[in-house]
Amino acid sequence: MILTRRTWLLAPVLAALAACANPPSASSPATGAAPATPGPATSPFAAKPPPKLVVFMVVDGLPIRQVLGYRDQLQPDGFKRFLDRGAWFANAYYGHGYTVTAAGHSIMLSGAYPQRSGIIGNEWRDPMTAAPQYNTADPRYQYIGNKTEPLAGTSPNNYKVETVGDVLRTLQPGSKVIGISGKDRGAILPAGHKGTAYMYMGGSGEFASSTYYMDKHPAWVDAFNASRPADKFFGKTWSPMLPEAAYARSVPDGQPWQANSGNGNRLPAVLGAGMDGPGPRFYGNILPSPFGDELTLAFAKAAVEGERLGTGDRTDILSVSLSSHDYINHAFGPESRLSHDHFLHLDAYLQDWFKYLDAKVGRGNYIAVLTADHGFTDTPEWAKSQGRDAGRINPAQVVGVINAGLSKRFGEFRWALNMSGSGVIFDEVAIKIGGLNPDDVYAVAKASVEQIDGIQVAFTRAQLAGTDTTTPYLEQFRRSWYPGIAAPLQVVPKAGWMFGSRVTGTTHGSPYEDDTHVPLLTWGPAWVGQGRIEQRVEIVDLAPTLSAILHIPAPKQAQGRLLPLPAK
Structure with missing residues (x-):
């Protein structure tokens, strides 16, 4: 060799x-x-x-x-x-x-x-x-x-x-x-x-x-x-x-x-x-x-x-x-x-x-x-035919809903840029120029995304960096989170639900x-x-x-x- x-x-x-x-x-x-x-x-x-x-x-x-x-x-x-x-x-x-x-x-x-x-x-x-x-x-x-x-x-x-x-x-x-x-x-x-x-x-x-x-x-x-x-x-x-x-x-x-x-x-x-x-x-x-x-x-x-x-x-x-x-x-x-x-x-x-x-x-x-x-x-379609709660979540919808919530609170702007891995990234430059506290932005984004059908919960950077061990799924996503690489807002779908824009097939990636x-x-x-x-x-x-x-x-x-x- x-x-x-x-x-x-x-x-x-x-x-x-x-x-x-x-x-x-x-x-x-x-x-x-x-x-x-x-x-x-x-x-x-x-x-x-x-x-x-x-x-x-x-x-x-x-x-x-x-x-x-x-x-x-x-x-x-x-x-x-x-x-x-x-x-x-x-x-x-x-x-x-x-x-x-x-x-x-x-x-x-x-x-x-x-x-x-x-x-x-x-x-x-x-x-x-x-x-x-x-x-x-x-x-x-x-x-x-x-x-x-x-x-x-x-x-x-x-x-x-x-x-x-x-x-x-x-x-x-x-x-x-x-x-x-x-x-x-x-x-x-x-x-x-x-x-x-x-x-x-x-x-x-x-x-x-x-x-x-x-x-x-x-x-x-x-x-x-x-x-x-x-x-x-x-x-x-x-x-x-x-x-x-x-x-x-x-x-x-x-x-x-x-x-x-x-x-x-x-x-x-x-x-x-x-x-x-x-x-x-x-x-x-x-x-x-x-x-x-x-x-x-x-x-x-x-x-x-x-x-x-x-x-x-x-x-x-x-x-x-x-x-x-x-x-x-x-x-x-x-x-x-x-x-x-x-x-x-x-x-x-x-x-x-x-x-x-x-x-x-x-x-x-x-x-x-x-x-x-x-x-x-x-x-998801098979699971639904068996009477289970399941579905697909379009990533573009996630970003759109977050931006609507952030624009309502902080002014019209594309604050959320994309989904990244299991989370959402933001326009950090705009947040800084606007004099906003990033953790406040992530908290509003969390509240917005949790209103989407099929979303179980979202975790902010503050939660992921904290010591709470009682909130369901937080510890699992803490193990998936590396600062500076992972997105500051991690989004968890409900069981049986998946992120994706396609209408066929399935995936993995949940806790x-x-x-x-x-x-x-x-x-x-x-x-x-x-x-x-x-x-x-x-x-x-x-x-x-x-x-x-x-x-x-x-x-x-x-x-x-x-x-x-x-x-x-």
């Missing part, structure tokens, strides 16, 4: 960043000082040699309710390897409020919420200038051999904390840390500052790294891309895994609220239908199909072999974030047959993946962990169970026991636990504690 032209995030830098972070509330373990966890010498894993390979897996947008809801239809050794022969947590949650992909991926291997990491969302706007920001954008670097669009994700520069892999490579430079995903943020954030990330290029069908990590790809990456593996899916049919009757528990295809672009909204679906041959549009359509995961796992196998992962005398980490489920749930809803069927395809892919790892790395040499970056909210309750599954007979654990845990607990298994200190900004794994 070529490691050039990178900047290291060393301990002194982390200490300085910690001093700049939002002072956490001391009333909660998740926001106060990190709970004391056993050091490497005193942890329950101290007597066990660390694994040769950590296989860390993320299924983007997978709620635990789907894993358990389709358990009777699973393959013998896919998800069931975890559920039947591993240790898994039935009540694993995210504790932050704005549950989106980048935030989730930033938490898993750092153990730090966005209030410390600075990764408040996928994208946001600078609160002072309103300039667009992207979580892994870094204009100093470009994709290798592929076009780099403005704000493309190319480095972890915005990520203000270290990961398990960063600690591992600081102490053991010979260890390898590889992050792979269909999304740049899904590869870059788990790889941390000292790993190497490879992401799928929707314009070419290749996997590529960026010049943050290296000047040119290793030979194994060039060989993989030269074989044009994405082209092999042209004309391939996505067909249901099971007979029609097996999908009675999910919503049929072709509903008016299901997006009908890309590969359509009915099965079977032929990839590349109506196209002359593989090209950017086709390559983009691979991800919202099961074949996006198949292609990602093929690249992961190439990485295992090309980097000889798990064969040295040091532990390696391989992070694989499978993106397709998120795209499918966004387009069709987690209640859909398309989502149901994709999950079954994914289960079959996992079975093949584990068979490969058992043969290549050895069953006794690796530990596998699987989680998700967030869950998913049901499509409610549908979006926060995710799988946390482990397998590794030499390190973890077996069984279902009912105790509530948080995903921030994963980083300290993996660190203990690897006999290294937890990341400095980690806010979790050791998971209560069953004894071996």
